Amino acid sequence: MADDGKEEAVSAAWHGSVRAAVEGPTPDQAWALLGDFCSLHRWVPSVQTCRRVEGAEGQPGCVRYCAGPVNKAAEAVAGWSKERLVEFDPVARRYSYEVVETNKGFGRYAATLRVEPDPAGCAVAWSFEADQVRGWTLEGFVGFLDELARGVARRLEEEIMSRN
Numbered sequence: 001m002a003d004d005g006k007e008e009a010v011s012a013a014w015h016g017s018v019r020a021a022v023e024g025p026t027p028d029q030a031w032a033l034l035g036d037f038c039s040l041h042r043w044v045p046s047v048q049t050c051r052r053v054e055g056a057e058g059q060p061g062c063v064r065y066c067a068g069p070v071n072k073a074a075e076a077v078a079g080w081s082k083e084r085l086v087e088f089d090p091v092a093r094r095y096s097y098e099v100v101e102t103n104k105g106f107g108r109y110a111a112t113l114r115v116e117p118d119p120a121g122c123a124v125a126w127s128f129e130a131d132q133v134r135g136w137t138l139e140g141f142v143g144f145l146d147e148l149a150r151g152v153a154r155r156l157e158e159e160i161m162s163r164n
Contacts, residue, residue, distance in 0.1 A: 016142045017127035019116075020149035025160040027122040031093040031115045033159060034124070034152075037085050038064045045151045046070045058088050063100065070144075071104050072135030079104045086110070105134030124152050 022030055034043060038057055041050035047068045055062035062085040071079030081102035088095045094114040099106050111128040126149055133141055 014130045014132060014138050014141065015128070016138065016145065017125065018142065018146040018149045019123050019125040020146070020153040021118045021120040021123045022153040022156045023120045025121050025156055027093055027115045027117050029160050030122045030124070030156050031090070033156060034113065034115055035090055035093070035095070037062055037088070037095060037097070040064070040066055041068075043152045043155050044068075044148055045155070046148065053082065055085070058085075058090075060085055060087060072133075074103060074105075077103065081106070087112075105136070107131035107133075109133070124149050124156070 033039070036057065038050055038052040041047045047066050049065070049067040051065055053063050053065045064083050064085075065080065066083060067078055067080040069078055071077055079102070081104060082100050083097045084100045086096045086098055092114070093116070094112055096110065096112040098111075099109040102109075107130070109128065109130040111126055114125045114127075116123045116125055126145055128145070130141075132138075136144075
């Protein structure tokens with residue numbers, strides 16, 4: 001309750017996770033490519049630009065700038081965000097990050113990317129916690145992330161298996 005006796009509007013937090021198996025590559029092979037925080041444009045089809053704008057690669061506090069065509073909050077405008085690395089654990093093959101600035105309709109958004117063992121070879125897993133995102137339903141957002149993870153899996157298969 002606010003001091004004036006009126007209830008404050010509180011949006012429900014969203015939580016979700018997606019996982020996509022990658023056929024062939026080992027977790028270490030996949031992490032060698034995905035573990036570069038500022039290389040998202042190489043693995044996520046909807047990201048055209050990703051570059052470091054602050055801090056050191058692989059160190060908490062590093063900030064990346066990402067941009068691409070997907071922006072449901074303002075569909076006529078390309079989407080962009082600045083994302084800060086919060087945790088980086090190469091032994092566990094995971095990193096966590098948070099959006100610090102964006103035009104995509106996000107308020108609070110934090111996520112963890114992991115590369116996990118899988119009978120097929122490995123898997124890419126994303127989990128997130130966010131405030132409701134303008135222009136999306138939770139189901140639509142999770143579906144988008146699921147497609148994104150499957151796209152990353154396909155790119156990893158192509159990249160790693162073409163080297164062998």
